[in-house]
Amino acid sequence: MNTIILICLAFSFNTLFATPVLDTLVRREGSVRTIIKKNEMIHLLGNDSFDGKYFKIVLKKSNEAISFHDPDKNLVLKAASVYYHLNKSREFWMKDMQFAKIQEMPKITVRLELTNQFDEFGHFANDNRAPQFNNALSIPSGQTPDWVPEDRRDSWNNEIWFRPVKKILTKDLGNLGPNPMTVALQALQNPLIDYIQNQFNVRLMEEFFYPSYVNRPLHEDLIRYAGTYALMKLILHGSKYADRLFLDKYYYLDAAFVPEIAYHEFAHIVLSDRLEMSHSTPVNEGMADYFAAVQSRTRKIYARVKGHSNSRYKDRDEKKKYTHWDEATRLATSDFTLSVLWDVREVLGENYGDKVVFHARHFLETKSSTISEGLLRAILYACEEKCEFPRRDKLILYETFSKKGF
Numbered sequence: 238m239n240t241i242i243l244i245c246l247a248f249s250f251n252t253l254f255a256t257p258v259l260d261t262l263v264r265r266e267g268s269v270r271t272i273i274k275k276n277e278m279i280h281l282l283g284n285d286s287f288d289g290k291y292f293k294i295v296l297k298k299s300n301e302a303i304s305f306h307d308p309d310k311n312l313v314l315k316a317a318s319v320y321y322h323l324n325k326s327r328e329f330w331m332k333d334m335q336f337a338k339i340q341e342m343p344k345i346t347v348r349l350e351l352t353n354q355f356d357e358f359g360h361f362a363n364d365n366r367a368p369q370f371n372n373a374l375s376i377p378s379g380q381t382p383d384w385v386p387e388d389r390r391d392s393w394n395n396e397i398w399f400r401p402v403k404k405i406l407t408k409d410l411g412n413l414g415p416n417p418m419t420v421a422l423q424a425l426q427n428p429l430i431d432y433i434q435n436q437f438n439v440r441l442m443e444e445f446f447y448p449s450y451v452n453r454p455l456h457e458d459l460i461r462y463a464g465t466y467a468l469m470k471l472i473l474h475g476s477k478y479a480d481r482l483f484l485d486k487y488y489y490l491d492a493a494f495v496p497e498i499a500y501h502e503f504a505h506i507v508l509s510d511r512l513e514m515s516h517s518t519p520v521n522e523g524m525a526d527y528f529a530a531v532q533s534r535t536r537k538i539y540a541r542v543k544g545h546s547n548s549r550y551k552d553r554d555e556k557k558k559y560t561h562w563d564e565a566t567r568l569a570t571s572d573f574t575l576s577v578l579w580d581v582r583e584v585l586g587e588n589y590g591d592k593v594v595f596h597a598r599h600f601l602e603t604k605s606s607t608i609s610e611g612l613l614r615a616i617l618y619a620c621e622e623k624c625e626f627p628r629r630d631k632l633i634l635y636e637t638f639s640k641k642g643f
């Protein structure tokens with residue numbers, strides 16, 4: 238009799254405390270290659286669905302957690318991967334970044350396969366309003382206003398939404414951003430234009446002050462300089478049509494299968510105590526990219542995931558120099574801001590770099606901060622408070638920024 242009770246007790250304790258282990262999609266340590274690996278589903282409230290202490294993974298608009306036994310095996314793998322990477326990210330913020338406030342953060346609902354747009358007054362916009370695919374976003378907490386009929390009232394905490402994947406013909410996407418050849422030429426173009434303009438200015442000065450020294454009429458030189466400039470522009474223009482050489486026929490991004498996207502979205506929520514999640518800007522996207530890059534520990538983030546995404550990676554060591562185009566909202570997803578912040582980490586070291594970049598959010602605003610004004614100033618202010626030797630380190634930062642073209 239006693240043994241039976243003991244066995245029963247042991248069994249129930251076992252089911253209470255054993256952490257389920259499931260297949261997840263992860264990147265191989267230090268590489269962009271992805272593999273399927275068994276991982277523990279920590280902090281779960283039960284043992285048969287993705288409902289945890291900190292994250293609940295649901296399908297579309299549902300409020301029920303996805304079951305481990307859902308017949309859709311791909312959905313279970315997806316939910317397990319997202320659940321694993323988000324909990325991992327939470328540990329990073331708690332342990333590595335020592336961000337204690339994470340303890341007070343309300344539980345986050347994570348929605349997979351949701352196509353609805355976000356509506357700040359209604360949670361989900363109407364089903365037929367332009368469905369969304371191939372991306373992910375974090376949404377701020379909110380509630381429907383009082384005038385909304387009772388049966389449609391809703392309130393929600395911070396959520397992360399992953400859109401379903403959809404293969405889109407690349408040619409239908411329009412401008413996907415410059416291809417690698419254009420980027421290389423653009424990097425070359427700026428110094429060259431500077432050179433041409435300088436040469437031309439010098440020539441103008443000569444014409445003005447020392448006309449007798451000049452042995453060629455001004456207009457000839459003008460044509461020469463303008464010619465080089467036009468040629469450069471033409472090559473640059475032509476290279477844009479070479480896109481087909483660099484891109485696949487189809488574009489697709491199953492965001493829930495890209496580990497760094499989970500890190501990126503969670504970073505938005507952590508940073509949202511200062512950086513509102515109202516819209517994307519080069520500054521708030523760059524900040525979220527930075528912490529995604531810190532957690533991924535590879536030079537390239539968001540790299541291809543075989544069978545799930547052929548989206549272009551972002552390179553934390555991107556060498557491009559600053560131009561005012563980098564401030565444009567439509568370039569919010571470029572890797573320029575990430576590369577500026579990564580340089581900060583390189584010169585201050587991991588520890589101080591991460592502290593300074595994180596602290597910089599106190600001096601930033603999603604609505605108004607630009608890279609050249611807001612972000613650089615915020616980094617310097619943050620260094621004043623968090624750097625090991627602020628005076629020395631600020632000088633180092635000035636130098637780093639000027640190398641980046643500021």
Ligand SMILES: [Zn+2]
Pocket residue numbers: 501505517521522525
């Ligand atoms: Zn983002």
